[in-house]
Amino acid sequence: MSAPQRRHARTPADRQGRSVAPRGVQPARRVAYDVLRAVSADDAYANLVLPSAIREAGLSPQDAGLATELTYGALRRRGTYDAVIATAAGRPVEDIDPAVLDALRLATHQLLSTRVASHAAVNESVNLVSSRLGRGPAGFTNAVLRRISRDTPGEWQEHIEAAARSDDERLGLRTAHPVWVIRALRRALASEGRTGELEELLEADNAAPEVTLVALPGLAEPGEPRRPYAPTAFASPGGDPHEAISASGGTVRVQDEGSQLVALALAAAAPITAGERWLDLCAGPGGKTALLAAIAHQHEVTLEANELVPTRARLVRNALKAVPGEVVVHEQDGRELAASRPGAFDRILVDAPCTGLGALRRRPEARWRKSPSDVAELAALQAELLDEALNAVAPGGIVAYVTCSPHLAETSGVVADVLRTRTDVTELDARAVVADIASSPMDLADDGTGRVQLWPHRHGTDAMFLALLQRHSEGE
Secondary structure (H helix, E strand, O other), X not given: OOHXXXXXXXXXXXXXXXXXXXXXXXXHHHHHHXXXXXXXXXXXXXXXXXXXXXXXXXXXXXXXXXXXXXXXXXXXXXXXXXXXXXXXXXXOHHHOXXXXXXXXXHHHHHHHHOOXXXXXXXXXXXXXXXXXXXXXXXXXXXXXXXXXXXXXXXXXXXXHHHOOOOHHHHHHHHXXXXXXXXXXXXXXXXXXXXXXXXHHHHHHHOOOOOOEEEEOOXXXXXXXXXXXXXXXXXXXXOOOHHHHHHHHXXXXXXXXXXXXXXXXXXXXXXXXXXXXXXXXXOOOOOHHHHHHXXXXXXXXXXXXXXXXXXXXXXXXXXXXXXXXXXXXXXXXXXXXXXXXXXXXXXXXXXXXXXXXXXXXXXXXXXXXXXXHHHHHHHHHHHXXXXXXXXXXXXXXXEEEEEEOOOOOOOOHHHHHHHHHOOOOEEEOOHHHHHHHHOOOOOOOOOOOOOOEEOOHHHHOXXXXXXXXXXXXXXXX
């Protein structure tokens, strides 16, 4: 990013401009634009920034819904919209001021993927840019958007696909996925013999997920309608789920059903004995920690948690407030903590840092934020965390290795690498454990390892991966 671009993205004038209501711009569009800027300029996560932005702006339920649709739509289809914008502007998007580019993305989403009237999308976007960045950028925005508005969505799709260099690039432009992600997902499905499900998976990645709640065991009862698999999971009855959360005192929370299943699997992998010691090694933001804490409380088990990032550690502590008893939350590198406690635990959850490719429905910006180079770095960290966790369980102890990614290098590749170096570990049948937990039959692929890969298109969950590993004494 050039110096002039950085000034547009981060200068105090721009930040002050966010609080100024541009003439003729609907509040929902202002909120959506500000969230896009936070994601682009500050590496923020939309799912964390958007709710507070909606509350601060005092949006009505209708405007809040529009702001959500505009934000997630523009983020989700960014690669496709960038190809359209580059064609209409006659220059690469890298040469467009980032603050103007976000306004163009927001408007392009309205023009090509919503029922918003073209003149409203163009005029409000031009007014927004004019008020924030000046008349020159506003004139450029007007010219680009009027060019985009002259062709139909179908015609634009034909334009950008005609310039694609490969079938995968065409598929990426059509489904708004980077080519490297498409290829990684195809390989993961191929490992199950399900390559034919690729387009269904890509479509599911672009669908807004249903809000799923968890009722912490022993502290709350699941409402209706129940979700099909996790016995703790139920669908949000509609409206703002925070009302149900507040009414429960935190014993009901928002949590994907797949996340619930993998935490429940660690607890169900073997009978629980009072006095066991459990550890959530990579606990932030704390959803799985709270679920494990509720189960631990039922069975007189001691749970500890660890989270390296202080802000995320605070989220873990907040998540635990609704659960009776004390859970110590450490703030250390998970590898160092595990190495300092050899044989100290009976069960450890390693919900490892990953690319997040399994949660693209919820974090649409992740597909554009990550790159193949991130995978190798993360896989090395994941293997080190898993290996140290295995050292930190006593003989007979169980480690659940979990990622919110189906990328083979982050899932089976990590497990295989660690198992190759150890003679004191046996892999358990996680498929059988999850199938036994589930309230109804699950279509879980069987590759002979017993590992579990969940999928949004097949199970309606995030693409969570689970392997259960049990340590034994050398020579057993």
